[in-house]
Amino acid sequence: MDQKQTILSTTNLAIGYATKHGVHTIASNLNLSLDSGRLISLVGANGIGKSTLLRTLTGIQKPLEGTVLLGNKIISHYEALELAQNLSLVLTEKLPPSNLTVFELIALGRQPYTNWLGTLTEEDESKIHEAIALTQIGHLVDQKHYEISDGQLQIVLIARALAQDTPLIILDEPTTHLDLFHKVSVFKLLKKLSQETGKCILFSTHDIELAIQLSDEMIVMTEGQVALDQPCNLISQGVFDTLFNDASITFDGTKGTFIIK
Amino acid sequence: MVKNRTTVFFSLLTLALLMALLLNISFGQVAIPFKDVFKSLLGGHTDKVTWDYIILNFRLPKAITAVLIGIGLSISGLLMQTLFRNPLAGPYVLGLSSGSSLGVAFVLMGAGIMPSFLASFLVSSYGIILASCLGSLLVLLLILLVSKRPRDTMSILIVGLMFSSFTSALVTVFTYFSSAEQLQKYTFWSMGSIGNLPWSHIGILAVCTIVGLVISLMVLKPLDALLLGEHYAKSMGLNLRKTRYLIILATSVLAGSVTAFAGPIAFIGLAVPHLAKLLFQTSTHKILFFATVLLGAVIMLLCDVVSQMPGMDFTLPINAITSIVGAPVVIWLIVQKKSIR
Numbered sequence: 001m002d003q004k005q006t007i008l009s010t011t012n013l014a015i016g017y018a019t020k021h022g023v024h025t026i027a028s029n030l031n032l033s034l035d036s037g038r039l040i041s042l043v044g045a046n047g048i049g050k051s052t053l054l055r056t057l058t059g060i061q062k063p064l065e066g067t068v069l070l071g072n073k074i075i076s077h078y079e080a081l082e083l084a085q086n087l088s089l090v091l092t093e094k095l096p097p098s099n100l101t102v103f104e105l106i107a108l109g110r111q112p113y114t115n116w117l118g119t120l121t122e123e124d125e126s127k128i129h130e131a132i133a134l135t136q137i138g139h140l141v142d143q144k145h146y147e148i149s150d151g152q153l154q155i156v157l158i159a160r161a162l163a164q165d166t167p168l169i170i171l172d173e174p175t176t177h178l179d180l181f182h183k184v185s186v187f188k189l190l191k192k193l194s195q196e197t198g199k200c201i202l203f204s205t206h207d208i209e210l211a212i213q214l215s216d217e218m219i220v221m222t223e224g225q226v227a228l229d230q231p232c233n234l235i236s237q238g239v240f241d242t243l244f245n246d247a248s249i250t251f252d253g254t255k256g257t258f259i260i261k
Numbered sequence: 262m263v264k265n266r267t268t269v270f271f272s273l274l275t276l277a278l279l280m281a282l283l284l285n286i287s288f289g290q291v292a293i294p295f296k297d298v299f300k301s302l303l304g305g306h307t308d309k310v311t312w313d314y315i316i317l318n319f320r321l322p323k324a325i326t327a328v329l330i331g332i333g334l335s336i337s338g339l340l341m342q343t344l345f346r347n348p349l350a351g352p353y354v355l356g357l358s359s360g361s362s363l364g365v366a367f368v369l370m371g372a373g374i375m376p377s378f379l380a381s382f383l384v385s386s387y388g389i390i391l392a393s394c395l396g397s398l399l400v401l402l403l404i405l406l407v408s409k410r411p412r413d414t415m416s417i418l419i420v421g422l423m424f425s426s427f428t429s430a431l432v433t434v435f436t437y438f439s440s441a442e443q444l445q446k447y448t449f450w451s452m453g454s455i456g457n458l459p460w461s462h463i464g465i466l467a468v469c470t471i472v473g474l475v476i477s478l479m480v481l482k483p484l485d486a487l488l489l490g491e492h493y494a495k496s497m498g499l500n501l502r503k504t505r506y507l508i509i510l511a512t513s514v515l516a517g518s519v520t521a522f523a524g525p526i527a528f529i530g531l532a533v534p535h536l537a538k539l540l541f542q543t544s545t546h547k548i549l550f551f552a553t554v555l556l557g558a559v560i561m562l563l564c565d566v567v568s569q570m571p572g573m574d575f576t577l578p579i580n581a582i583t584s585i586v587g588a589p590v591v592i593w594l595i596v597q598k599k600s601i602r
Contacts, residue, residue: 058496084498091492096346098488099544111486112498117547118482164497 004035007200013066039194041211044221084112088164090171103141109163131162151182171203274555281562331561333515338530351531352516355421357397358525359428364396370439394517453524453580469518476511528587
């Protein structure tokens with residue numbers, strides 16, 4: 001039943017960046033493998049290098065060592081258009097002012113497939129409507145994107161990524177600035193999407209307790225270690241205890257919550 | 262419903278363009294009845310030979326120039342507003358026109374210190390166009406360079422403003438060293454004028470405008486992608502560098518050629534795209550492009566009509582008119598901050 005397929009994998013990957021004083025390595029020897037139909041969260045303290053990892057995995061930044069394979073091709077070997085057909089992003093940045101309606105915004109996800117004028121074919125239309133149906137935002141489509149709430153906008157942006165029709169979707173902190181209710185609904189939506197569409201969905205987040213409950217797998221970044229496993233295994237390994245470099249924050253494995261002493 | 266609205270507005274705008282053309286050609290220091298304007302334009306003869314002469318050799322070229330200028334400036338404004346993600350961008354505000362002015366000032370007033378073969382080429386209309394385009398290109402590249410760093414839109418505007426005053430200071434230095442004749446030439450140019458262009462110059466302007474428009478057509482889809490910001494655009498397969506260069510090229514050809522022939526004309530490039538966005542309530546560049554083309558032509562024709570109101574025996578500088586019309590529009594846009602999108 002569960003025909004999993006590796007979508008993204010890394011071999012001996014070292015990430016980091018070059019500074020004036022030499023190369024700063026954030027993590028090395030990463031051998032991660034992300035499978036289809038999985039919801040995978042990336043957690044870690046601020047400044048631990050989550051963004052650098054995401055930037056490397058999306059091909060924006062070059063790895064220091066090792067390779068990132070998307071499908072069965074090294075990510076830096078993709079043409080821009082081909083990459084856009086295999087990887088879609090949901091970013092944290094604010095959208096510039098425009099008159100775009102929700103429908104138009106989602107339709108932009110079809111750009112890697114449309115002709116030079118961006119004309120939507122029947123297939124494009126059906127992909128857009130599929131994305132709208134999956135995210136249940138049919139009632140929003142005619143509204144301007146600035147008229148809807150932050151939580152709704154986040155879901156619209158996820159719908160745009162869906163319309164881009166890629167095996168892998170990467171989201172950068174999709175639940176920041178949302179209240180608990182909307183955080184949960186975004187998480188649940190992502191979970192549902194990964195199950196129903198078979199896509200591999202990777203997202204970074206600071207909502208660790210929610211992520212533990214809802215993700216299939218988690219990538220936990222701590223000083224000197226990057227672990228990828230199912231949440232329950234990570235808990236029994238005690239990975240979360242060392243997540244924050246502070247003795248007053250401890251993790252209660254039985255309840256799955258952080259406790260402040 | 263949305264489609265209907267778009268169709269209705271396009272029909273109305275096309276009608277408005279025809280009316281504005283007719284109005285523009287009929288009005289002037291000599292009043293010519295509509296019926297004779299029609300006759301003359303359709304190849305017939307009017308009641309007076311002088312009317313024929315005025316229409317075909319003075320008013321028609323001027324109307325066509327106005328159309329080309331309106332289109333060129335408005336489209337370059339539209340391109341810049343999306344590229345800089347800044348609703349207040351435009352060829353005049355960002356100092357492109359000042360860049361052109363600098364180029365032209367350099368050619369018109371600095372010709373004396375250059376070798377004569379170079380000087381004679383530069384003072385020709387081709388030389389002026391080239392200088393003007395290069396001037397606006399230079400400013401645009403500088404702004405682009407600066408705009409990479411500070412992320413907020415305000416600083417880009419301030420930088421544009423600084424470039425404007427910097428270039429006008431340089432122009433002042435040029436004027437100090439130039440002869441009265443050169444100075445006069447430059448002053449008349451800088452007040453802006455769309456009349457008195459010979460057909461050959463209109464041809465050059467038309468070619469430049471068409472080149473600019475064709476390049477703009479090529480970037481309509483990338484422009485839509487840029488509405489989500491550069492990172493999203495890139496993630497959707499956009500070749501950001503190529504797109505940027507094409508937009509810059511189109512903008513400097515359009516704004517540069519217009520400024521070369523008509524002088525620095527304010528506010529059209531800034532205000533017209535906003536009016537188009539307001540009217541059509543969309544950000545889709547396929548629609549905005551044609552809306553901006555039509556609206557730019559109409560507004561420029563009307564501004565020209567105002568600049569030579571019937572009954573006055575003089576023509577006001579076109580730059581003054583566009584500013585009088587445009588500045589309040591921009592202020593209104595800023596006050597109604599919601600509508601700036």
